[in-house]
Amino acid sequence: xxxxxxxxxxxxxxxxxxxxxxxxxxxxxxxxxxxxxxxxxxxxxxxxxxxxxxxxxxxxxxxxxxxxxxxxxxxxxxxxxxxxxxxxxxxxxxxxxxxxxxxxxxxxxxxxxxxxxxxxxxxxxxxxxxxxxxxxxxxxxxxxxxxxxxxxxxxxxxxxxxxxxxxxxxxxxxxxxxxxxxxxxxxxxxxxxxxxxxxxxxxxxxxxxxxxxxxxxxxxxxxxxxxxxxxxxxxxxxxxxxxxxxxxxxxxxxxxxxxxxxxxxxxxxxxxxxxxxxxxxxxxxxxxxxxxxxxxxxxxxxxxxxxxxxxxxxxxxxxxxxxxxxxxxxxxxxxxxxxxxxxxxxxxxxxx
Amino acid sequence: xxxxxxxxxxxxxxxxxxxxxxxxxxxxxxxxxxxxxxxxxxxxxxxxxxxxxxxxxxxxxxxxxxxxxxxxxxxxxxxxxxxxxxxxxxxxxxxxxxxxxxxxxxxxxxxxxxxxxxxxxxxxxxxxxxxxxxxxxxxxxxxxxxxxxxxxxxxxxxxxxxxxxxxxxxxxxxxxxxxxxxxxxxxxxxxxxxxxxxxxxxxxxxxxxxxxxxxxxxxxxxxxxxxxxxxxxxxxxxxxxxxxxxxxxxxxxxxxxxxxxxxxxxxxxxxxxxxxxxxxxxxxxxxxxxxxxxxxxxxxxxx
Numbered sequence: 259x260x261x262x263x264x265x266x267x268x269x270x271x272x273x274x275x276x277x278x279x280x281x282x283x284x285x286x287x288x289x290x291x292x293x294x295x296x297x298x299x300x301x302x303x304x305x306x307x308x309x310x311x312x313x314x315x316x317x318x319x320x321x322x323x324x325x326x327x328x329x330x331x332x333x334x335x336x337x338x339x340x341x342x343x344x345x346x347x348x349x350x351x352x353x354x355x356x357x358x359x360x361x362x363x364x365x366x367x368x369x370x371x372x373x374x375x376x377x378x379x380x381x382x383x384x385x386x387x388x389x390x391x392x393x394x395x396x397x398x399x400x401x402x403x404x405x406x407x408x409x410x411x412x413x414x415x416x417x418x419x420x421x422x423x424x425x426x427x428x429x430x431x432x433x434x435x436x437x438x439x440x441x442x443x444x445x446x447x448x449x450x451x452x453x454x455x456x457x458x459x460x461x462x463x464x465x466x467x468x469x470x471x472x473x474x475x476x477x478x479x480x481x482x483x484x485x486x487x488x489x490x491x492x493x494x495x496x497x498x499x500x501x502x503x504x505x506x507x508x509x510x511x512x513x514x515x516x517x518x519x520x521x522x523x524x525x526x527x528x529x530x531x532x533x534x535x536x537x538x539x540x541x542x543x544x545x546x547x548x549x550x551x552x553x554x555x556x557x558x559x560x561x562x563x564x565x566x567x568x569x570x571x572x573x574x575x576x577x578x579x580x581x582x583x584x585x586x587x588x589x590x591x592x593x594x595x596x597x598x599x600x601x602x603x604x605x606x607x608x609x610x
Numbered sequence: 611x612x613x614x615x616x617x618x619x620x621x622x623x624x625x626x627x628x629x630x631x632x633x634x635x636x637x638x639x640x641x642x643x644x645x646x647x648x649x650x651x652x653x654x655x656x657x658x659x660x661x662x663x664x665x666x667x668x669x670x671x672x673x674x675x676x677x678x679x680x681x682x683x684x685x686x687x688x689x690x691x692x693x694x695x696x697x698x699x700x701x702x703x704x705x706x707x708x709x710x711x712x713x714x715x716x717x718x719x720x721x722x723x724x725x726x727x728x729x730x731x732x733x734x735x736x737x738x739x740x741x742x743x744x745x746x747x748x749x750x751x752x753x754x755x756x757x758x759x760x761x762x763x764x765x766x767x768x769x770x771x772x773x774x775x776x777x778x779x780x781x782x783x784x785x786x787x788x789x790x791x792x793x794x795x796x797x798x799x800x801x802x803x804x805x806x807x808x809x810x811x812x813x814x815x816x817x818x819x820x821x822x823x824x825x826x827x828x829x830x831x832x833x834x835x836x837x838x839x840x841x842x843x844x845x846x847x848x849x850x851x852x853x854x855x856x857x858x859x860x861x862x863x864x865x866x867x868x869x870x871x872x873x874x875x876x877x878x879x880x881x882x883x884x885x886x887x888x889x890x891x892x893x894x895x896x897x898x899x900x901x902x903x904x905x906x907x908x909x910x911x912x913x
Contacts, residue, residue: 262711262713263711266707266710266711270707274698277698369694369695369696369697370690370692370693370694371694371695371696372694373660373690373692373694374688374690374693374694374695374708374754376660377658377659377660377683377686377688377690378683378708378711378712379680379681379683379684379711379712380680380683380711381679381680608661609655609660609661610651610652610655610661
C-alpha cells in the first residue's frame with residue numbers, strides 16, 4: 259500500500275465534507291444544540307453550586323458534621339453542564355455520523371466514477387481507507403469546534419475548569435467523537451453493501467434504531483420481567499396485577515401489594531434474599547450486556563460517570579476510566595468492527 | 611504492447627472470456643468488436659486491473675496486470691463505457707484530481723489539464739460537470755484517459771454519445787495518438803467508427819476471439835473467396851459460362867442477374883455483354899462492409 263493515493267482521496271473527501279451543504283446544516287444544528295445545551299447546563303450548574311454553597315454555609319454555621327459529611331460527595335461538577343449537552347449530542351451526533359457516511363461508496367457507484375477511480379494507480383484499500391480518513395477528519399474537526407465552543411461558553415459564564423475537569427471535558431469530547439464515528443462507520447458499511455444511497459440510508463437508520471432503541475428496551479424493567487420473569491416477591495407479601503384492556507387500548511393497569519400480618523419465616527426470608535440477589539445479578543449482567551451492545555448506551559454510561567458530582571469521595575479520572583474500561587473498549591470495538599466489515603466488503607466489490 | 615495469454619474469466623460457472631489469446635503490437639489502433647455479452651468489457655476490465663482473471667494472464671508492455679496492477683495502471687489511460695465524474699466539480703477539477711494520482715507536479719497538472727481541455731474542445735466551459743451533456747462527458751472522459759500521457763489507451767465505446775463534430779474530434783485525437791506511437795484499444799458497437807480509425811480488428815463472440823487481423827484480411831476471410839456481382843442489362847442477357855462462376859441467379863426476363871464467382875470476373879462479364887451487343891445498365895461488384903464482415907463472423911461464432 260502506498261500512502262499517496264490514500265492521502266489524495268482523504269484530502270478530497272475531507273474537502274467534500276466541509277463543502278457539503280448537508281454537513282453545514284448538521285454542523286450548524288450540532289453547534290446550536292451544543293451551545294443551547296451548554297448554556298442550560300451552565301445556568302443549572304451555577305444554580306446548583308449556589309444551592310450547594312448555601313447548604314454548606316448552613317452546615318458550617320450550625321456545626322453539623324453529618325450534614326457536612328453528606329454534602330462531601332454532592333458538590334456539583336462542571337461536567338454536569340456537559341451532561342445536558344451530551345444528551346442532545348447523542349441524537350444529533352448520530353444523525354451527523356450517518357449523514358456523512360451513508361453515500362460515500364454508493365455516490366461513486368451512482369455517478370459511475372468508481373470504475374475510473376479504481377483505474378487510477380491506487381490500491382482498493384487506499385480508496386476505502388482514504389474515504390474513512392476524510393470522514394474521520396471532518397468529524398474530528400466538527401467535534402473539536404463544538405468542544406472549543408462549549409469551553410468558551412463556560413468561560414463566558416465565569417466557570418473556569420481545573421486540570422481534572424479539563425481532562426474530563428477531553429474525555430467527553432473523545433467519547434462524543436467515538437459515538438459519531440461509530441455511526442459513520444456503520445453508514446460506511448451500509449454504503450459498501452448497498453446498491454444505492456437510498457437503501458444505504460435506510461439500512462443505516464434501521465441498524466441505528468436497533469442499536470439505540472430496540473436493544474436497550476431489554477434492560478427496561480417491564481420488558482425484562484416479560485422476558486426473564488418478575489422479581490421475587492418478599493415473603494408475607496403478595497402482589498397482584500390487574501390489567502383490563504380492549505383490542506384498541508389498555509384501560510386500566512393496577513398492581514396491588516398485600517402485606518400479611520403473619521410472622522415471616524426466616525428461612526423463606528433467606529430464600530427470598532438469595533433469589534432476589536440472583537435476580538438482581540442476572541438483571542445487572544443483562545443490562546451491562548445490553549449497554550455494551552448499544553453505542554448510545556456506552557456513551558451515556560461514560561458521560562454519566564464523568565459528570566457525576568465532584569467531592570471528596572469522587573473517584574479520580576484514572577480510576578474512573580478503569581471502571582469504564584468495558585464501555586470504552588465497546589465504544590472502540592464497534593466502529594472498528596463496522597469499518598472492518600466495510601473494508602472487507604469493499605475489497606470484494608464486484609466491478610463490472 | 612498488449613498481450614492476453616489464455617485469458618479466462620468465469621462468472622457463476624459461465625465463461626465471460628474464454629481462453630482469449632491476443633497480441634496487439636505497439637502503435638496499433640486495435641478495434642475490439644463483438645455483440646453484447648461477447649466479453650469485450652470483461653476483457654478490458656482485466657486489462658486495466660479492475661478484475662482478476664480466473665485463469666491465464668494479460669500483459670501491458672510486458673508487465674503482468676494482475677501481479678503488478680499499479681505499475682500497469684501508470685502506463686494506461688482508460689475510458690469506461692459508462693464514463694462518470696464528480697458532478698459537483700468543474701472539468702478542470704475532475705482532471706486535476708485524476709492527475710494527482712500520477713504524481714504530477716502542480717504546474718505540470720495545470721499545463722496538462724489546460725492542453726487536454728483544449729484538445730477535446732471543453733476549454734472555457736465554466737459549468738460544473740453535473741450540467742454537462744452526455745457528449746461533453748464523453749469528451750471529458752477521453753481527456754481524462756490521456757491525463758497521464760499513457761503508452762496504452764483503452765477506450766470502451768468512445769463514440770457512443772458523441773455528436774458528428776465530437777466523432778470527428780475523436781478520430782483526430784485517436785489518429786494523432788497513433789502517429790505518436792501510442793497503442794490504442796477501442797471497443798465499439800459503432801462498426802463504421804472501428805473501420806475508420808482502427809488498423810486492425812479482433813472479433814469476440816461468446817468470450818472467444820473468433821477472428822483477428824487487418825480489415826482487408828478479415829473481409830477476404832469473411833467472403834470466403836467469393837465475389838458477388840450484380841448485373842443489369844437493357845435487353846435480356848445470355849447465360850454466362852465461366853469456370854470461375856459458382857452460382858448464378860437470373861430474373862425471369864433475363865435482364866438482371868446475381869453472379870457468385872470465385873474471383874472478380876466483372877471484366878469477363880463486360881466483354882461478354884459487349885460481344886453480344888447488349889447494353890449494360892449496371893455492373894456492380896459487392897464488397898462487404900464492416901457490418902457484413904462482422905455479421906458473418908457472429909453467425910459463424912455463435913453457430
